[in-house]
Amino acid sequence: MIGVPLCLKLRNEQSNRFGEVIMPIQVVRNFWNKRNREPQALLNRLVEINSQSSYVRGVNKIQYLFASQLKHLGFQCLFLNNSVSKSGRLLFARRHCGVKNAPLITLVCHSDTVNTNDQRRRIICETKGSRLIGPGVLDDKSGMVTLLEFLKLYITEDPPQFDLAVVSSPNEEIGSPGFTEIFHNVGRRSFLVIGFEPGTSSGHVISRRNGNRWYKILIKGKGGHAGRFEPGKVNALHELSCKISRLHELNDFKRQMSINLSRVETESRSYNTISDVATAYIDVRFSNLADRAYIHDRLMEVLNSQNVFCPATQMACDATYEIEDDCPPLAQNQKATVYLDMFRESYRDLWKEDIHEVASEGASDLNYFSHQDNVVFDGLGGVGGRMHCVDEWVEVDSISKRARALGAFFKELQFFVHRGGEQYVGKRES
Numbered sequence: 001m002i003g004v005p006l007c008l009k010l011r012n013e014q015s016n017r018f019g020e021v022i023m024p025i026q027v028v029r030n031f032w033n034k035r036n037r038e039p040q041a042l043l044n045r046l047v048e049i050n051s052q053s054s055y056v057r058g059v060n061k062i063q064y065l066f067a068s069q070l071k072h073l074g075f076q077c078l079f080l081n082n083s084v085s086k087s088g089r090l091l092f093a094r095r096h097c098g099v100k101n102a103p104l105i106t107l108v109c110h111s112d113t114v115n116t117n118d119q120r121r122r123i124i125c126e127t128k129g130s131r132l133i134g135p136g137v138l139d140d141k142s143g144m145v146t147l148l149e150f151l152k153l154y155i156t157e158d159p160p161q162f163d164l165a166v167v168s169s170p171n172e173e174i175g176s177p178g179f180t181e182i183f184h185n186v187g188r189r190s191f192l193v194i195g196f197e198p199g200t201s202s203g204h205v206i207s208r209r210n211g212n213r214w215y216k217i218l219i220k221g222k223g224g225h226a227g228r229f230e231p232g233k234v235n236a237l238h239e240l241s242c243k244i245s246r247l248h249e250l251n252d253f254k255r256q257m258s259i260n261l262s263r264v265e266t267e268s269r270s271y272n273t274i275s276d277v278a279t280a281y282i283d284v285r286f287s288n289l290a291d292r293a294y295i296h297d298r299l300m301e302v303l304n305s306q307n308v309f310c311p312a313t314q315m316a317c318d319a320t321y322e323i324e325d326d327c328p329p330l331a332q333n334q335k336a337t338v339y340l341d342m343f344r345e346s347y348r349d350l351w352k353e354d355i356h357e358v359a360s361e362g363a364s365d366l367n368y369f370s371h372q373d374n375v376v377f378d379g380l381g382g383v384g385g386r387m388h389c390v391d392e393w394v395e396v397d398s399i400s401k402r403a404r405a406l407g408a409f410f411k412e413l414q415f416f417v418h419r420g421g422e423q424y425v426g427k428r429e430s
């Protein structure tokens with residue numbers, strides 16, 4: 001339950017000025033409960049619609065519903081089809097504040113859920129005490145509602161001096177294939193990107209996420225019969241083995257750097273064959289761009305090295321690679337630390353509670369929005385548990401609490417940025 005204020009500011013009709021009037025506690029509580037029912041009703045409505053990633057009709061229904069709410073707040077909405085894989089449509093909404101060259105802030109959520117089609121019949125949103133339970137109620141329907149609640153507060157209370165963009169992915173739960181390039185470009189144009197994925201179970205904000213790259217490595221040698229001592233044969237699998245043992249040495253858990261060979265493919269299935277070709281699938285994880293570059297450079301050195309030769313002709317293997325998935329890390333830069341401190345202060349001032357910034361090992365859409373010069377943080381959706389299960393739950397009050405804290409943060413941010421604070425990050429005025 002959110003702390004109930006003992007007095008409300010009401011308009012004094014006679015003097016036409018605002019004054020503080022002491023209200024009976026029940027009146028205030030009713031007012032506050034009514035305010036909380038609005039997001040709860042919307043959340044109920046969203047959860048009752050099945051929007052599992054592959055159920056395109058349901059995902060689009062959520063996107064249209066969400067867009068209709070954004071249109072009421074002055075956003076222009078665009079729906080983008082997926083040209084790469086089957087999915088719902090990406091929602092991109094934009095609201096100009098009318099100030100020339102205003103900075104752009106992008107807010108990100110997603111409408112798809114993990115629960116599978118055979119669980120559709122069980123989709124139901126129920127209330128238990130202060131919790132709402134249902135598939136996707138936390139991830140990420142609570143995020144969509146928190147985002148809307150925040151916008152309602154921010155846009156109606158003050159004329160915003162930031163341009164705003166809202167991006168809602170239809171297929172985040174499977175990595176948003178088909179849209180990551182758009183995220184990358186929108187991120188480049190945004191000075192701040194805020195993600196509405198669920199917060200941690202303690203309500204903390206996510207300021208760092210590891211990135212990943214998937215390398216498909218192809219080694220070409222020259223095959224033949226293993227029992228014949230003829231010239232001109234070189235085993236692609238042996239070359240690959242040498243390379244993998246060198247790559248294995250790059251694993252460094254303390255540095256959050258990992259190289260994982262997930263599988264190897266060859267055409268040969270018999271003992272007595274020297275492999276012509278070997279394909280390796282390697283997953284690489286890193287926490288910052290410098291480590292990504294470091295791993296890539298080492299990997300190129302290893303690929304360019306030759307270890308196995310035909311004893312007769314000195315023929316060696318060729319190695320090539322493709323990057324099949326390239327998800328940058330979400331790293332916390334100096335600017336992000338300043339903004340996160342501002343948000344934490346706003347939250348503490350309002351709710352007398354401390355929240356922190358934490359790292360998450362998994363990636364999200366927010367990774368693709370992340371650039372060296374912008375600020376990205378995530379986890380502003382609701383607080384709850386049992387994520388990705390049919391009995392996923394959210395603490396309903398967490399939605400309003402986070403929305404209001406964001407509203408207070410934006411007020412301070414507006415003041416800070418428009419006074420040129422952006423350029424003086426690290427020397428913030430008290």
Ligand SMILES: [Zn+2]
Pocket residue numbers: 110139140172197198
């Ligand atoms: Zn999510």
